[in-house]
Amino acid sequence: xxxxxxxxxxxxxxxxxxxxxxxxxxxxxxxxxxxxxxxxxxxxxxxxxxxxxxxxxxxxxxxxxxx
Numbered sequence: 001x002x003x004x005x006x007x008x009x010x011x012x013x014x015x016x017x018x019x020x021x022x023x024x025x026x027x028x029x030x031x032x033x034x035x036x037x038x039x040x041x042x043x044x045x046x047x048x049x050x051x052x053x054x055x056x057x058x059x060x061x062x063x064x065x066x067x
Contacts, residue, residue: 002029002044006058010045 001021003011011026031038052058 002048004045004048004052004058006052008045008049008058010041010048 001013001015003013003026005011010029010031012029013021013023013025013027015021029041031041034041049058
């Protein structure tokens with residue numbers, strides 16, 4: 001199970017066979033040390049951030065444009 005914090009960091013916790021998740025087991029996902037494809041993890045992170053933004057729980061600073 002994946003989630004993001006209010007700063008956009010991706011966290012994961014295992015889902016047990018009975019369908020439960022121990023909320024205290026969430027840990028930061030290391031994209032390069034994970035067994036999952038880094039591009040897939042980035043896609044998951046982006047989707048979760050988008051959902052958090054729609055719910056008003058996450059605000060991404062716009063990129064600064066230098067003139």
